[in-house]
Amino acid sequence: MRNVVAIAKKELNIYFTTPIAYAMFAVMTLLLSYVFAGYLNAFSKLSLEANVNPQIAEYLNATDMIVYPLVVFGGVFVVFIVPFLSMRLIAEEKRQKTFELLMTSPLRPVEIVLGKYLGGVAIMGVAVLIALLFPAILQLFAGSAGTGGSGGIEWRTTLLGFFGLFLWSSAAMAIGMFVSSLTSSQAVSAIVSLLVLLLMWLASWGAMATDGALSEVMNWLSAQRHLHGFARGVFDLKDLAYYLSWIVLGLFLTHRAIEAHRWA
């Protein structure tokens, strides 16, 4: 356990001494602000109309209209950002020859895998917490404006949505780490992971284009579809199992890749 923490700390140290983590947080905040402002604007327009048309007021809900699309947008963001965080995890060690240090220190491969993974997931955890600031701002805004008498947003739904987002980030990080363990080129690692994550995200499109069993499989594979459940505030064990499966698979395969090195 101590070894796992030591490696995770080292990963975070590198993420934060290089611009990569800060750049990611900055881009994320910028994009989310932009998107958030857009949804907020649409929402306030509808609120104005609701004053004259009470029918609209019934459907008016800040959580559905702002938080839900924010979470889904966050899911897309994960597809594009995680590969750039995961690409270095193992590929960089091989390129820098520091892999030799890890492999000749008294570390078990499983400790290397878990330590690295924890470091990567911690970064995404911080990112999700930063993103949570947007609903918090909304709460302040909606609370003071008192729109529709709803008194702000539904926190259960919001937290569940962001939890889903964190699960998706963690699954993406596990997959990205495995890809990173297959190459010593960070560029290759980033591109391949991006493609894989994009396919996973867009599998639901494939589901729409096909039918029968294939469509079902595509639907099950779709990361997007499973995130929707969380974002709607519905906790389904199947969605949880989906993300956990990817995490376990990613960790297992990375472990195999590192173990394989001992027999290469």
Added chain:
Amino acid sequence: MIEVKGLTKRYRDRAAIEGLSFELEEGDILGFLGPNGAGKTTTMRVLAGFLPATSGSAKVAGFDVFEQPLEVKRRLGYLPEQPPLYPDMTVGSYLRFCAEVKGIASKGLKAEIDRVARLTRVDDVLGRVIANLSKGYRQRVGLAQAIIGSPPVLILDEPTVGLDPLQIIEVRDLVRDLAASGKHTIILSTHILQEVTELCRKVLVIKSGKLVDFDTIEGLRSRHVDGKELSLEEIYLRLIDPTGELRHRPAEGATPAPQTPNADAGSAESAPQSAGAPSPEPAPAGAGAETTSSDGEPPTKAAAN
């Protein structure tokens, strides 16, 4: 302390080392010699548990490298050919990381880092980012990493490469101090023969992955006498290049002396010598090898053709 038996490492079909066997006692300091590509780095990687061997076995501190790698790694300090540094970390946080993964107790961590930093003279750069250090300093940080926790076995792959003369002397002193304690078994590869003469008790020479000779320095000297005492350099050149064809020999007469048959190695290579390698006038080998190291003179080969 170290026991290597029939060790072979193949990269696909090419063998980097083949049937290597030797044994070291506790406290032995081994100079590991061989031309570029001989397989020194490969051997050290196998011993450190970084590369699996194709066949054969290796034991370090009584533990099999392949069966109980963790036990071996706990007792081993390893400086790879290219120092394994994270360019984005500071020296201090890097050494802290190394100490942590080597299982140094948190209590003594700070003291241990200070100790190795002082020994390798990196205590004045602990706060600097590794990427900004000069090559020599990076090499020293790599060395600091290897000796952290005073492991009983040290494997150092060309530890003095890239260091300035003063630092080379300091690193030699460092190795000598480690050696003097008698508690460390050290394998040190180098291309600087003087270093071996100064530091090592035993010498192992390999060529194309095969053992050429393995003996104490005195043992080597007593087997390679040629009228007068030969220097390690002269002995090395004979072992590596018994026929003298690889060498650029000075034109004027000075050539290696006729082959001295040597016990456990080189006999295969000595055959072609009689077959027709140009050996003009046999001269005292002492003079010959002395001049061998200077590259200025035209090589005989070229002159003869």
